Amino acid sequence: MAEEKDPRYEPAAIEEKWQQRWAADPKLYAAEPASSTPAAILKPKYYVLEMLPYPSGQLHMGHVRNYSIGDALARHMWMRGYNVLHPMGWDAFGLPAENAALKNNTPPREWTLANIAAMKRQMLRLGLGYDWATEVTTCLPDYYRWNQWFFLRMYEKGLVYRKQSKVNWCPECATVLANEQVVDGCCWRHESTRVEQRDLEQWFLRITKYAKELLDGLDHLDGWPEKVRTMQRNWIGRSEGAEIDFRFERSIKDMLEEQSGEAKPGTSQAHITIRVFTTRIDTIFGATSVQLAPEHPLVTELASADHGLRTQVARLIDEQKKARESGDVGAIEKHGVPTGHFAVNPFNNELMPVWVANYVLMDYGAGAIMSVPAHDERDYEFAKKYAIPIRRVIAPADPNAEETELPFVSEEGVLVNSGTFDGLTCAEAQKQLAKIAENNGFGKATVTYRLKDWGISRQRYWGTPIPMVHCERDGLVPVPEDKLPVLLPDNIEITQQGGSPLARVADFVNVTCPKCGRNARRETDTMDTFVDSSWYFYRYTDAKNSTAPFDSAIAKYWFPIDQYIGGVEHAILHLIYSRFWTRVMRDLGLVENDEPVRRLFTQGMVIKDGAKMSKSRGNVVSPDDMVARYGADATRMYALFAAPPDRDLDWQEDGVAGISRFLGRVYRLVTRYAPAVRNAGPVAPSSPSNGTALKLQRKLHQTIAKITLDFEGRWHFNTCVAAVMELVNEMQAADADLGAGAVPAPILRDILRNLVLLLAPFAPFLAAELWEDMGERGAILRAPWPKSDPALAKEDELEIAVQINGKLVTVVRVPADANREQMESAALADEKIRARLDGKTPAKIIIVPGKLVNLVVK
RNA sequence: GGGGAUGUGGUGGAAAUGGGAGACACGCUGGUCUUAGAAACCAGUGCCGUUGCGCGUGAGAGUUCAAAUCUCUCCAUCCCCACCA
Numbered sequence: 001m002a003e004e005k006d007p008r009y010e011p012a013a014i015e016e017k018w019q020q021r022w023a024a025d026p027k028l029y030a031a032e033p034a035s036s037t038p039a040a041i042l043k044p045k046y047y048v049l050e051m052l053p054y055p056s057g058q059l060h061m062g063h064v065r066n067y068s069i070g071d072a073l074a075r076h077m078w079m080r081g082y083n084v085l086h087p088m089g090w091d092a093f094g095l096p097a098e099n100a101a102l103k104n105n106t107p108p109r110e111w112t113l114a115n116i117a118a119m120k121r122q123m124l125r126l127g128l129g130y131d132w133a134t135e136v137t138t139c140l141p142d143y144y145r146w147n148q149w150f151f152l153r154m155y156e157k158g159l160v161y162r163k164q165s166k167v168n169w170c171p172e173c174a175t176v177l178a179n180e181q182v183v184d185g186c187c188w189r190h191e192s193t194r195v196e197q198r199d200l201e202q203w204f205l206r207i208t209k210y211a212k213e214l215l216d217g218l219d220h221l222d223g224w225p226e227k228v229r230t231m232q233r234n235w236i237g238r239s240e241g242a243e244i245d246f247r248f249e250r251s252i253k254d255m256l257e258e259q260s261g262e263a264k265p266g267t268s269q270a271h272i273t274i275r276v277f278t279t280r281i282d283t284i285f286g287a288t289s290v291q292l293a294p295e296h297p298l299v300t301e302l303a304s305a306d307h308g309l310r311t312q313v314a315r316l317i318d319e320q321k322k323a324r325e326s327g328d329v330g331a332i333e334k335h336g337v338p339t340g341h342f343a344v345n346p347f348n349n350e351l352m353p354v355w356v357a358n359y360v361l362m363d364y365g366a367g368a369i370m371s372v373p374a375h376d377e378r379d380y381e382f383a384k385k386y387a388i389p390i391r392r393v394i395a396p397a398d399p400n401a402e403e404t405e406l407p408f409v410s411e412e413g414v415l416v417n418s419g420t421f422d423g424l425t426c427a428e429a430q431k432q433l434a435k436i437a438e439n440n441g442f443g444k445a446t447v448t449y450r451l452k453d454w455g456i457s458r459q460r461y462w463g464t465p466i467p468m469v470h471c472e473r474d475g476l477v478p479v480p481e482d483k484l485p486v487l488l489p490d491n492i493e494i495t496q497q498g499g500s501p502l503a504r505v506a507d508f509v510n511v512t513c514p515k516c517g518r519n520a521r522r523e524t525d526t527m528d529t530f531v532d533s534s535w536y537f538y539r540y541t542d543a544k545n546s547t548a549p550f551d552s553a554i555a556k557y558w559f560p561i562d563q564y565i566g567g568v569e570h571a572i573l574h575l576i577y578s579r580f581w582t583r584v585m586r587d588l589g590l591v592e593n594d595e596p597v598r599r600l601f602t603q604g605m606v607i608k609d610g611a612k613m614s615k616s617r618g619n620v621v622s623p624d625d626m627v628a629r630y631g632a633d634a635t636r637m638y639a640l641f642a643a644p645p646d647r648d649l650d651w652q653e654d655g656v657a658g659i660s661r662f663l664g665r666v667y668r669l670v671t672r673y674a675p676a677v678r679n680a681g682p683v684a685p686s687s688p689s690n691g692t693a694l695k696l697q698r699k700l701h702q703t704i705a706k707i708t709l710d711f712e713g714r715w716h717f718n719t720c721v722a723a724v725m726e727l728v729n730e731m732q733a734a735d736a737d738l739g740a741g742a743v744p745a746p747i748l749r750d751i752l753r754n755l756v757l758l759l760a761p762f763a764p765f766l767a768a769e770l771w772e773d774m775g776e777r778g779a780i781l782r783a784p785w786p787k788s789d790p791a792l793a794k795e796d797e798l799e800i801a802v803q804i805n806g807k808l809v810t811v812v813r814v815p816a817d818a819n820r821e822q823m824e825s826a827a828l829a830d831e832k833i834r835a836r837l838d839g840k841t842p843a844k845i846i847i848v849p850g851k852l853v854n855l856v857v858k
Numbered sequence: 859g860g861g862g863a864u865g866u867g868g869u870g871g872a873a874a875u876g877g878g879a880g881a882c883a884c885g886c887u888g889g890u891c892u893u894a895g896a897a898a899c900c901a902g903u904g905c906c907g908u909u910g911c912g913c914g915u916g917a918g919a920g921u922u923c924a925a926a927u928c929u930c931u932c933c934a935u936c937c938c939c940a941c942c943a
Binding site: 568 | 883
C-alpha cells in the first residue's frame with residue numbers, strides 16, 4: 001500500500017550528508033590506540049585488512065567487492081564490541097608511474113599522489129570505514145626508509161647478497177623480474193612479451209634459508225584456503241633425495257691427445273666429478289648414462305673446445321626455450337647429444353656415457369641426472385630413442401606378482417640386479433645407499449627446493465633506492481643507518497633505455513665512501529615493489545613512528561592479522577614474501593609471531609558477460625558510474641548479494657537496480673513508521689505477543705540468528721542480504737496491519753531498530769540515516785549487534801513433508817514439538833495419504849523429527 | 859602429465875549436517891494507479907501437443923526408505939603447477 005506522502009529514497013543526498021558527517025569525525029573508524037599500554041584495552045582486538053591497491057587512479061569493481069566484504073566484516077566487529085583496526089594504504093611504487101611519466105610528461109611522484117587522492121575520494125564516496133590516520137603510502141620517504149633499514153639489517157645477517165646470475169629480463173619493462181613474476185615464459189605485466197635471460201649482477205634476499213620453515217608453516221595455517229596452501233607448497237617444491245658425485249672420465253681419444261701433448265682446454269684436470277641429484281638413489285644400479293643440462297658448466301667447457309658439440313648444444317638450449325614457451329613442456333620430444341666422455345658409477349665402478357639432454361634443467365637440482373631408463377618415463381623414452389641399455393633394478397614387492405612392464409615407476413618394490421643390495425625395499429635401500437655414499441665421500445642424502453632466492457634488483461627509477469655504495473677500495477659499503485633514507489631524487493629524466501634512470505643522475509650517483517671518504521658510486525638499482533608490500537601491514541599499527549618501522553609492543557598487540565582479504569592472484573608472490581619477511585623480523589627480534597596472517601580469504605573475480613572485465617573486451621563497469629546511478633549502498637550491497645564472496649561474480653546492472661529498489665522499500669517502510677514509534681518505550685519483557693507482532697518478531701529473530709552465524713565464518717553474505725529482504729517482504733505484506741496499529745509501538749520500534757542494525761554492515765549510509773530517523777543518538781557503529789532470542793525465533797507449528805516411497809505427496813501441519821507418534825498419526829490421517837495408501841499398511845515408516853514422514857509401501 | 863575448483867530455471871544464485879529442489883533477486887507476463895510514461899503496488903512465472911502416481915540439479919551407473927549432496931566411470935569449463943630428476 002504505497003502512500004503518496006512517502007518520501008522518495010534519494011541515495012545521493014543521504015550519502016553526501018553522511019560522508020560529510022563521517023569526515024568530520026576522524027575518530028569514528030579509529031581503533032583504540034595500542035601505543036603504550038596495550039594490555040589496558042579491555043575490548044578484544046580484531047585486525048581486519050584488505051590488500052592495499054596500486055594507485056592506478058581508478059578503483060575497479062574487484063576493489064569495490066574486496067572492500068565491501070572487508071568493510072561489512074569490520075562494521076560487524078565494531079558492533080560486536082571489538083577494538084577493530086581497519087586501515088588502508090597505497091602500494092605506490094612501480095613501473096606504471098614511469099610509463100605515465102613518459103606518456104604525459106608528468107613526474108611519477110606527482111602522477112602517483114594525484115591518483116591516490118582520486119582513489120581516496122572514491123573510497124570515501126563508497127563509505128568505507130578506514131582509519132585514515134594510519135594511512136601508509138609506500139613511495140614516501142617515511143615509509144621506504146624502513147625498506148632500506150630492513151635491507152641493511154638483512155645485509156648484516158647475511159640475508160642479502162649480490163651475485164652475477166642469469167636473470168629474467170623483460171624488454172618491455174627494461175628491468176629484471178623475479179622468478180615469481182615470470183608467467184609461462186612471459187612478463188607478468190606484459191603477457192605477450194617474452195622474458196629474456198641476461199647475465200647481470202643482482203641483489204638477492206636469501207628466502208631459501210626459510211624454505212623449510214615456510215613449507216612446514218603451511219601445515220598450521222588452517223585459516224587459509226587449502227588451495228592457497230597447495231599453491232605455495234608446489235611453489236616451494238621440496239623434494240627429498242640424494243646428491244651423488246660421478247667421476248668424470250675423458251674419452252680414449254682425448255686421453256691419447258693429452259699424452260701426445262695436444263691437451264684440449266677443459267679436459268686436462270685429473271679429477272672432475274659430475275654431481276647429480278636424484279630422488280631414487282635406490283635405482284642407481286640401473287643407471288646407464290649421465291645426462292647433463294645444456295647449460296651445465298661442464299658442457300660449456302667441453303663445447304668451448306669442440307665446435308661440433310657447441311652447435312648441437314646451442315640447438316638443445318634453443319629447444320628448451322621453445323619448450324618453455326609452448327606451454328606443454330612434456331610433449332616436446334626428448335633429444336640429446338653424446339659428449340663421447342664417460343662417468344663412473346661410484347657404487348659399481350661401471351663406466352657409462354655422458355650425454356647432454358634437452359630435458360635436463362640447469363636451474364633445478366644439480367643440473368645433471370643419472371638416467372635410469374627402467375624406472376623413469378623420460379629416461380625410458382630417451383634410452384629407447386638412442387639405444388641406451390635399459391636395466392631393471394626394481395621388482396614388485398610381491399614375488400608372485402607378474403613381471404611389470406617397463407618403465408616401472410614405483411617405490412613399492414624390492415631391489416634386483418643391485419649386487420649385495422638385492423632384496424631390500426626401495427625405502428630401506430634409499431637410506432642405506434645414501435649412508436654409504438656419505439661415508440665414502442661421494443654423496444649424501446639431501447633436500448632440494450624449487451624455491452629460488454628472491455632477486456630484488458630493478459633497473460628502474462620509481463622504487464626504493466638500495467642503500468649501498470660501491471667503493472673502489474672498500475668494495476660494497478652499506479649506507480650508515482643515520483644517513484637514511486637514501487632519497488629518491490626528483491626531476492629526473494625517464495627513458496626506457498636499459499639501465500636504471502638513476503645512473504644518469506650525477507648528484508645521486510657520485511658520493512663519498514662512508515668508510516674511506518674517497519669518491520665512490522652509489523648503487524642505482526631500486527627494490528622490487530613486493531618488498532614494500534611484504535611488511536606494510538605492520539606499519540599500519542604505528543604509522544607515524546619516526547625512529548623505528550613500528551613499535552614491537554604495538555605490533556604484538558595487533559598481530560597476527562585476524563582476517564586478510566584479497567584476490568587469489570596474490571597466493572604466491574605477495575603472500576609468500578610476506579611470510580618470509582615476518583620470519584626475518586622475528587629473527588631480528590621485532591615481532592614474536594611466525595606468521596603474519598591467521599585467516600586468509602580469497603574473493604572471486606568480478607566478471608561481466610562471462611569474461612574478465614578488460615578494456616580490450618569493452619566490458620568494464622566503472623564503480624563511479626554505478627555509484628552515480630544507484631548510490632554507494634546499492635553498489636556495495638549488490639557486490640555482496642550477486643554471488644557468495646569466494647566465487648566469481650557476474651556483474652549485471654539490472655541487479656544493482658533491484659538492490660536500489662529494495663533499499664527504497666526499506667527507506668519508505670522505516671520512515672513511514674519511525675515517527676509513530678520514536679518515543680515508544682522498550683518492549684516489556686513479560687508481555688506476550690501474538691498475531692502479526694509475533695509473526696514479525698519470529699522472522700526478525702530468525703534473521704538475526706542467520707546473519708550472525710554467517711559472520712562467524714561461513715560468510716555467505718549473498719544469503720544474508722536475501723534474509724534481510726525476506727524480513728522486509730514480510731513486514732511489507734503486513735503493512736495494512738501495521739498501519740492499523742496491530743503491532744504495539746514498543747514491539748514495532750524494536751523490530752525496525754533491529755532491521756536497521758542488521759542492514760548496517762551492508763548499507764552503512766542508509767542505516768545511519770534511518771538510525772537517526774528513528775530518534776537514535778550516537779553512531780550506529782557503536783550500537784550493539786542484535787541478539788537473537790531463541791524463544792522468539794521458534795515456530796510453534798511446523799509444516800512437515802509426507803512422502804510415499806521417498807516422493808512428496810503432501811504436507812501436514814504439526815506442533816513444533818510433536819513427537820514421532822504425533823507426526824506419524826498426523827501423516828496417516830491425511831486425506832491424500834489415505835487415498836494413496838488405499839487401505840495398505842506401510843511396511844516401514846521413516847520419521848525425521850521436525851522435517852518429514854516417509855511411508856515405505858511395497 | 860599432476861593437483862584443485864565448478865557444472866542447478868531464460869539469468870545471477872539458494873538448499874551447513876543425505877530429508878519438501880529452485881529461497882532471494884533479475885528478466886518476463888498480466889493487472890492497479892496515471893492524460894501518458896516512469897516510479898510504486900498486486901498477481902503469475904522450472905519443463906511439457908500426453909497436466910500425470912509425469913519429467914527435472916552436465917551424462918551414465920551405484921549405495922539408500924530417501925541423493926544437487928555420498929561412491930564409481932565419463933564429459934565440459936576455469937584455475938594452479940609442470941621434462942622438478
